[in-house]
Amino acid sequence: MAEPTLSRRIAELAAETDLGRLPADVVASTRLRVLDTLGLALRAQELDSSRAVIGYVADQGGRAEATAIGVAGRVPAALAALVNGTLAHSLDYDDTHLPSVLHPSAGVVPAALAAAEAVGASGAELVAAVAVGIETCVRIGMAGYDKESGNSTFFEHGQHATSICGALGGAVAAGMLHRLDADGIQSSLGVAASMASGIIEANRTGGTVKRLHCGWAAHSAVTAADLTRRGLTGPPTALEGRFGFFQAFLHGTFDAGQVTDRLGEQWAVPGIFFKPYPANHFTHTTIDAAAELRRRGVRPEDVESIEVGVPGPVIRTIGEPIEVKRAPRTGYQAQFSAPYAVTVGLLGGGGLGAALEDYTDELAADPLRRELMAKVSVVADPRCDAIFPHQFPAVLTARLSGGRTETVEVLANRGGDQRPLTDEEVGRKFADNAGAALPAGEAERLRRAVLALDTLADVRALLHP
Missing domain, CATH: 1.10.4100.10 (2-methylcitrate dehydratase PrpD)
Known part of the structure; x- marks a missing residue:
């Protein structure tokens, strides 16, 4: 048979x-x-x-x-x-x-x-x-x-x-x-x-x-x-x-x-x-990492630059073209932007940590968010590459005024098997x-x-x- x-x-x-x-x-x-x-x-x-x-x-x-x-x-x-x-x-x-x-x-x-x-x-x-x-x-x-x-x-x-x-x-x-x-x-x-x-x-x-x-x-x-x-x-x-x-x-x-x-x-x-958040899934750990910076007392005005380390394959979705990702024209484009995800986490979002109200056309064009997004770069990180695609990890390195540096690693997604809702x-x-x-x-x-x-x-x- x-x-x-x-x-x-x-x-x-x-x-x-x-x-x-x-x-x-x-x-x-x-x-x-x-x-x-x-x-x-x-x-x-x-x-x-x-x-x-x-x-x-x-x-x-x-x-x-x-x-x-x-x-x-x-x-x-x-x-x-x-x-x-x-x-x-x-x-x-x-x-x-x-x-x-x-x-x-x-x-x-x-x-x-x-x-x-x-x-x-x-x-x-x-x-x-x-x-x-x-x-x-x-x-x-x-x-x-x-x-x-x-x-x-x-x-x-x-x-x-x-x-x-x-x-x-x-x-x-x-x-x-x-x-x-x-x-x-x-x-x-x-x-x-x-x-x-x-x-x-x-x-x-x-x-x-x-x-x-x-x-x-x-x-x-x-x-x-x-x-x-x-x-x-x-x-x-x-x-x-x-x-x-x-x-x-x-x-x-x-x-x-x-x-x-x-x-x-x-x-x-x-x-x-x-x-947990209404945005491209690749951006979620970036939101969490930026939120941790906020909990550590980092304010937008303290930031000189932020490097977002992510798995290489996701950069084309949330980090390229970088000029577009740093200046999304709409709330929908912002949902696919790692630089915008930094602003949500650092400024604080609604719902479970980021809500639909945080992704509007008006906020995408907000001068404060645009200024912050301009300081964000998105790079491949080997630690993240080793984990992807079983998780969508992120490593944020923030260079702050006064020469201080803060690094946050979020290696597992909230809502997944390691951090379930x-x-x-x-x-x-x-x-x-x-x-x-x-x-x-x-x-x-x-x-x-x-x-x-x-x-x-x-x-x-x-x-x-």
Whole structure:
């Protein structure tokens, strides 16, 4: 008998997994990821890019199947996934898996939620589908992780792995919620492989299209599962085939073991990093290090220069072009700037240490922050290189007036396995985000409902009680 293909292995896991087969820590973590994702999507409605997608979907019409945040009534499930996925990724506040550097929940959760609403699935079904979808997304992403270089091959090719792998993970989740068998889920993944896309040039030179990527992944996922249940089929060797996914995106260089090893036994979900701050994840330890300088009594006027040492591969995202990173034109550009991260930490931020209110167009242009950013350089640090990409460390060296020097090392990310957020901190993050978009009572109702998600008989009551 022929060895099962990679997509078959994933499909069989998906077809046989229900809530009772998931470890307790996977269930608990999955609930928190649904909570986090919904809070982010609710908060992101205020962005111009969000309004563009919300307006687009509101104009489309169609069957009332699922909730699109910001759109009155229900809309077709794929369009709901488009809106919610876009919003979930738009604040650069969504969770991160390392070392793949994927943001799995922002694509998978909106796809699963839309499919679940469309079919009237239970909360238990939704939790199982999200867990398997995230697992699929991460494992496919890790197949493209190059251990030798310590970097993702997807990124080296200019591809946004989050969007690309998220489409496949979301398709598996949506297939489960449509109650497809292993053949159907395998086809759903195979169809989505022809829809996966996303390039990351916007990270480097601007543009808001990256915010769309998780929405497009979720839209592709829901569409793939819906087409599959109607009879469309995908190739059984969609991943490893001669003209398959890994050949197309990774030029045929991939680690199949990352997809199959201990599949169904070892789960990625509990180890995925929550983001405490609404900025590119590479900047977080810089915020923490600068905050430590502040706690030591360093004031902006004391600073003559600050050198931010980071892993070499992240410099192109948060340190180049240095002229742009020292003078971001918008709050969005500031989210990808190590010099701006120094200002947030040194001046003090809101929320858990940095809040959305700290990343505005006005603050990006603030003369005090501009003056401070002009004194910041970003360099590769060998200590950080040795740790990356399992963490995104930073070493700050501040040269101060009077000849004094202060050095701060932050070698592990807050929100990750070494410095995890508590459930209460994740809840506070949700309250800050959802509370800005919903009445206080409704935000609290939603929080309680999500934390009891696996007991919910019909997920349509989640967003429309």
